[in-house]
Each structure stands twice: as C-alpha cells, then as structure tokens.
Amino acid sequence: MCGRIVVNGRVWEGAGLCRWVDEVLMLPLQAVAERLGARRRWIAYPRHLEVEKDGKVMALEIGAANARLQSEEIPLDFPVYLDQGLIMVPVSLLGRFFGLSWTYVKDVDAAILSRAEPALADKRVVLDPGHGGDDPGVISGCLVESELTWDVAHRLSGLLILAGAVVTSTREEHETASPFQRVMVVEKAKPDVVISIHMNSFLCPAHNGLETYWYNSWPARHLAEYVHRGILEEIDMPDRGVRESAFCILRHSPAASILIKLGFVTGDSDRVILKDKWMRERAALGIFRGIRDFVEAFAGAM
Ligand SMILES: [Zn+2]
Structure with missing residues (x-):
C-alpha cells in the first residue's frame, strides 16, 4: 500500500507517498524534511547524505542497515533506499530525529506524523x-x-x-x-x-x-x-x-x-x-x- 502523508496537521501535497515494506512504514525524507525546514545534502551522490536540523545531524547511507544520529549508530527497521529520486526512510528514524510521534490510519491509508x-x-x-x-x-x-x-x-x-x-x-x-x-x-x-x-x-x-x-x-x-x-x-x-x-x-x-x-x-x-x-x-x-x-x-x- 502507498498512502498519504500528514505532517503537523497538514496534508503533504508534494511528491511521494508513504509505503509499507516488510511491515515497516517508509516515508520519503523530502516530505518531512521540507515541511520541517531541515537541510539535506549529498555527501557522496547517490550513496551518502546528511540531514541537518537545529544543529543536529543525521547521516544516511543508501542500503545500509544503520544510520548515524549525531555520533550514535542507530539500527534501522529497513535500509534506506531510493525510489524514483525519493529517499525512502523508516518512519521510526524520522520520528526519532525530528521528535515526531506517528500513527498510521489504515482506513484512509495515511501516515500521520506530529510533533x-x-x-x-x-x-x-x-x-x-x-x-x-x-x-x-x-x-x-x-x-x-x-x-x-x-x-x-x-x-x-x-x-x-x-x-x-x-x-x-x-x-x-x-x-x-x-x-x-x-x-x-x-x-x-x-x-x-x-x-x-x-x-x-x-x-x-x-x-x-x-x-x-x-x-x-x-x-x-x-x-x-x-x-x-x-x-x-x-x-x-x-x-x-x-x-x-x-x-x-x-x-x-x-x-x-x-x-x-x-x-x-x-x-x-x-x-x-x-x-x-x-x-x-x-x-x-x-x-x-x-x-x-x-x-x-x-x-x-x-
Ligand atoms: Zn445533531
């Protein structure tokens, strides 16, 4: 299933949908990062990238089993992957980095994230x-x-x-x-x-x-x-x-x-x-x- 995304009370109208992969909910990083004003840059395209928000840095590697938050290694529920230019990231990692709680509303197929x-x-x-x-x-x-x-x-x-x-x-x-x-x-x-x-x-x-x-x-x-x-x-x-x-x-x-x-x-x-x-x-x-x-x-x- 691929569904809608709501961040802090607003429906994300840009590119990308949430998606379940192996029972892990993945979201396009762009949707959350842009809505929350985070900066994102490739360190080595198309493999390593960093996201920065309020002085905190998250380092991601496409296909890797871990991500790094500040200096801490975080095991991922599912590796980060690229899908038609969108960087798909497990919702739990986004929640942790951005300080968001999340839920999935099944009957409308929507991931809802909220600070x-x-x-x-x-x-x-x-x-x-x-x-x-x-x-x-x-x-x-x-x-x-x-x-x-x-x-x-x-x-x-x-x-x-x-x-x-x-x-x-x-x-x-x-x-x-x-x-x-x-x-x-x-x-x-x-x-x-x-x-x-x-x-x-x-x-x-x-x-x-x-x-x-x-x-x-x-x-x-x-x-x-x-x-x-x-x-x-x-x-x-x-x-x-x-x-x-x-x-x-x-x-x-x-x-x-x-x-x-x-x-x-x-x-x-x-x-x-x-x-x-x-x-x-x-x-x-x-x-x-x-x-x-x-x-x-x-x-x-x-
Ligand atoms: Zn009435």
Whole structure:
C-alpha cells in the first residue's frame, strides 16, 4: 500500500507517498524534511547524505542497515533506499530525529506524523459526538448522523492525543448519552476546550454548508472562528458562517466550547463529502489545527 502523508496537521501535497515494506512504514525524507525546514545534502551522490536540523545531524547511507544520529549508530527497521529520486526512510528514524510521534490510519491509508505541540501539552479537550445509541440523529439514505459524528470525533481524538492533549469523550461508540450525562462529563473533565459535533438537515437538498456555533463567551467565539476556518481550508463546503446560539452543551460549559454543524446529511454536495472517509479525516485535521492555533494564540488567557 502507498498512502498519504500528514505532517503537523497538514496534508503533504508534494511528491511521494508513504509505503509499507516488510511491515515497516517508509516515508520519503523530502516530505518531512521540507515541511520541517531541515537541510539535506549529498555527501557522496547517490550513496551518502546528511540531514541537518537545529544543529543536529543525521547521516544516511543508501542500503545500509544503520544510520548515524549525531555520533550514535542507530539500527534501522529497513535500509534506506531510493525510489524514483525519493529517499525512502523508516518512519521510526524520522520520528526519532525530528521528535515526531506517528500513527498510521489504515482506513484512509495515511501516515500521520506530529510533533508534541507545546501549546496542547496536557490541555484537556472534551469531544462530544452528537447523538448515538438509541438516538441516531438525522438519517438520510446511507448517512446516519450519530455514526458520522462519532467517526469525525474519533479521528480528531487520534490527532489530539498524538500532539499531546488529554482527550475525553462524552460517549462511547454505540452509547446513548443524554444531554445531562454529557454535561456531567464536561463538568468532571474540567476541560480547556469542548468540541461538539453534529450535522445539519433540511428538506431541500440544495442546502449545504458548514456552521459553527459559540455562546456567550469571547474565547468560545475565537475558538469557533479558528475551527471554522480550519475546516474550510480542508474541505470544500459552502461557508454558512460562525453563529451564536444557546445549545445545551454550550450553555453548561465554562470552557471555550463550540458546536460544529459539519454539513447537511440531506445536502446534495455535502453528502458527497460526508460519505468520503478521507474528507472526514480532513475535516478532523481542520478542527485539530483550529484548536491548536486557538490554544497557541490564547494560551496566556486560559
Ligand atoms: Zn445533531
């Protein structure tokens, strides 16, 4: 399998895919080095090269069983190799050199690498996937709101945990949770941020688009704006705006809390997006960056 690459919350759009070789995940060095501003030079083309970042040096030899980090020899899970000009390197080595955690999201065939985000370290985030269990939310054809909200929250949870946040969910996958139970989870977790996820519905399929809600708090309004923008950078949905409304979960959360209506399950163009796993992963990436950038900007005020 050859798949997509995400580094620090952004999809790598340049050349190269990740690739499994003998159960080792290999990534093109270029994708990570360029995204992270590392320098790379051949010492003896096409065999020996060095990568430099913040004064640290990694020496690689094509085909060798080891690499050198500073003066330390590191055994490799699989030798570095060249593939059509791309230098394929085991993900574990990249993680170690660049200080990245990584995971592989199988259903969208994507390698996700993330630094430990200083702003997110130990920040508490409550995710509130709307509906669930006995309450499916809106059903339209094959789309069930409770399944979609869980899916996006689950993807988002993976991204947040990888970056160092502490994540709590108001429900499990097939659990029914009342508004009261959800508010209790929020009260107990004492979160910095609450993200509630729902979808919209309407009789007319021409209604499509993203709405993000906040209530009665400036931090929440800023969070809504960051997250709304993040999602629209990732998926092509009409912008229905950042709005204020007194949803139950927002009224009862002292933290910066927002409710996202991630498109219309009844909308002709939104349905195409919501049906697509990769688009849901990208929506989660947009929410992730919105949270991260908000916390970074307002860390002192939290
Ligand atoms: Zn809903």
